[in-house]
Amino acid sequence: MTATAEPQLEIGRDRRRKEDQRLITGRTRWTDNITLPGMLHLAMVRSPFAHAKITNIDTEQAKKAPNVVTVVTGKDLGEEQGSLPNAWPITPDQVTPPHPPVAIDRATFAGEIVAVVVARSAAEARDAAELVDVDYEELPAALDLKEAANDTTLAHPDLGTNKSALWVFDSAEAGTGGNVDEAIQKAREGDGIVIEREYRQQRLIPAFMEPRSTVVDPTGEQITMWSATQIPHILRFLLAAVLGVSESKVRVIAPDVGGGFGGKLQTTPEEFITMVLARRLGKPIKFTETRSESMMAAHHGRDQWQKLTLSAEKDGTVTGFKVELLADLGAHVSLVGGGVPVLGAFMFNAIYKFPAYHFAVQTVLTNKAWTDAYRGAGRPEATYAIERMMTELAAELGVDPLEIREKNWIKHEEFPFTTVAGLEYDSGNYEAATAMAKEHFGYDELRAEQQRRRESNDPVQLGIGVSTFTEMCGLAPSRVLGSLDYGAGGWEHATVRMLATGKVEVITGASAHGQGHETAFSQIVADRLGVPFEDVEVLHGDTQVAPKGLDTYGSRSLVVGGEALVRAADKVIEKAKPIAAHMLEASADDLEFKAGRFGVKGTDQGVAMAEVALATFAAHDLPDGVEPSLDCDATFDPVNFNYPHGTHLCAMEVDTETGAVKMRKYTCVDDIGNVINPLIVAGQVHGGLVQGIAQALWEEAVYDDSGTLVSASFVDYLVPTAADTISFDVDHTTTPALTNTLGTKGVGEAGTIASTPAVVNAVVDAIRQFGVNDVRMPCTPERVWKAINDGGGGDKTTEAAAPHFDDSGETAIADGASE
């Protein structure tokens, strides 16, 4: 045998994504494309009031409308509809209101479903929904988070309080650090520094591209649900658990899903209603929400008030950090619910060596849409708080914000490092990422320009923002989840099936909704088994095909699911070895597996994996006692989270005449360990950055004082496009994670977690000379301008939509032609 060149490794190649051709050309099947014989359609009747007693629902007219099959109310469904689950009661005494999918006697937010029309077409269902006559008796609504926390108005009067749970972590109690109140007291009384701030994490809307859609077919032996969900496995489990259907009788399929950002990490009223009605009527049913319904009733994200106290010595060494949060749950405790701020609890100390730390979150019920995970889930809030505070500390001391960070961060030789929040960071190198970022950014030159603009009173001022973030991802070690009372584990499952022709089917429980799993997982398996990239097929998202899994969120698919896959592939090699040895008439101990081939050490004899697969399939001549299968499963439960980190530097120009902000430069150097596919990573980083920048500058879910969502369309909820962003300068340092074989770290949320404080720090830095130390998010031109002129940068947003569609009923169109 002649020596051939080593095949190029797949890991590290910028492979174009396998899935993109079908996704980009639309030659795929989204849930809403699914059409079944005899299928019925739903339209939801939703409460226009934030809080109202339902005194009567007259469905007679609607029932008589053409092709209407039935109209049901919450009373009609009664116990049959169950109560939507909260999987993470964060304290044993958490107050959790019941959550029937269709409200029974009280609507608790504007957008809550109060009746459902079933008709033979979606249009007829919608028409009939207009005919359902609901009598409401409006009740006072709990809307403002701070007021709600005082129980002035109750979101659920029968509960007697809006306060759902108080979750506390204290480093002195946990034994991971000192007493924070003592540290603060000492700084106040001695010659230390105490920085106190209050920050608002505005409410955000995940705004995934594909609205949610569900189809249920009850006609087979298994009831099949297709749903645009991130979590087919969790959904299957909960449908069974809540509705009392045997889990074995439920099949859930998440076909191609058009984005989620955490917004589809939910079990929804709409899914439960579709399931219950399909079972009741014995017919397939579809429900697809409108964009307006998605904005109004799919879960929102963030929405916290953060009260922060940081104490430090005069030289900038931080001595304690105290975090007191109010978190708005909305009207119901959602699937993860109060767990979102708890996920942030371990991250407020970030990359720093704080000696004392205290965290408390009070979750609060209000009469607004429920909140849950949104890209980063808890960690963006934490990163924002600490990265803003470290910048404020630097400003107070008059030193560079990078200098204050360096003074406090964990040095690279100090890893592994156990933090004041009790986590063990396995690896990292903050010095290297920061040095590279500074060089790329041209940090010193931009600082010099900033100085020149200040001195010349340039109407356009320049600010530089820093965010040296880390995050915990790869959710999650099951033991840790158990200790936090989460209702499930955090393992992931994979199967590798060797087909007779030498092709490989990979089955993963991590169901993608746009991440590119099919490509990245193919690269991993191609290298591991030495088969061509094209020969690997990745199957996922159908509980009949991929029966075990815990789905996709929390930057877990690669670091948890990928590790399961590596282990399954390694098992295949071990399983194939005795068969290969038998074929080669050699001892298994003398074989080595390399580039897809078992070779006899020291000879040129060998047999390819594909040949072993064929021989196993034929099973004509296998060693005694060896089963005719190479297929293997592995389930991996991580022992630790993983901790990507990075240094993000942002330069913002502020037009002081108008308050308009413009991004000048954005550099990020992320350390995400080893990279499987640089192109996919670049996509995740770019998209993540934009989503985080959007929180800083543009997006906000705004309710008016009657509890109506006024930013209820993309006219008023400002999702940026490519036209609003600049070309980012993205690079990496590589410190492999020590907790998985591939040395990878999660990257799905990193950009979003890091970028928000970098941008706001830059905006504040540009105008600090006007006496400004904060601008509330989103940093609208109006807020920035007011901050410069009268310190009004903390004002809340005017609770009114732009009037383009306000009163367009008659006046808008009576004039004749439309635009």
Add this chain to the structure above:
Amino acid sequence: MIPAQFDYLAPTTVEEALAALAEHGDDAKIIAGGQSLLPVLRMRLNAPEFVIDIGRIDSLRGVSDDGDAIVIGAMTTHVDVGKDPLVAEHATLVTKAIEHLADAQVRHRGTFGGALAHADPAGDLGAPALALDAEFVITGSGGERRVAAADFFEDFMTTAIADDEILTSVRIPKHTGWGAHYEKFVRVAHQWPIVAVAATVKTDGGTISEARVGLTNMGSVPLRATSVEQALVGQPATDDAVRRAAASAAEGTNPPSDLNGDADYRKHLATVLTRRAVLAAAGA
């Protein structure tokens, strides 16, 4: 997002369209490019029984030269107006405004007449039309009438077009050789303007001899900043001089307050943007 049912009529002449309007009156809506009407129908904010599509009336499309004015057919799409050489030469302000109007998809479907008839005060064409003293040609069963821009915009999304009439074209007096600029202030690119200023000026050796300034989204209708126009005459096109003249830009305006900014902020913006628009129009 499914509209309520309606009947769809597609006349091929203005006469047929007028006959359909006369027959169905209040129950009918005209659809031009549909960029405003379709969202309204899909959100069920309105449910006409008849939608009359005037998109097949060829005579309503195109730009022509009519002596001292250019004539823009109501159904000419934004993209066609935007690249029209007659418009660029004689009504540069319109060309400049269209560069910033919505996004490429809307510019390919939306029409010049449709946008003006919709009369959203945040629309990008009202202020330029007003500043250029456009005349609106409105056709009814009794024939054509011309309405001056100042009289066309009556109130919020309300114009001088009667229920049984159609806007058929817009005549814009030639402003050949005038410099022009549309200064639009938005938070994201695809947004309606928070405030915008349409300015066109005639300069003579660095001195402004005539100026027209229109304001977008500073009241329930597009507005003219006449005091600024008067103050600019005879002034040098310098930052200081224009700043002084632009200081009165918000006089007599009544802008909205919404989540993009309060009325007072918009008034402040109007002065800054007016200065910038005029200076850019003057090539300074």
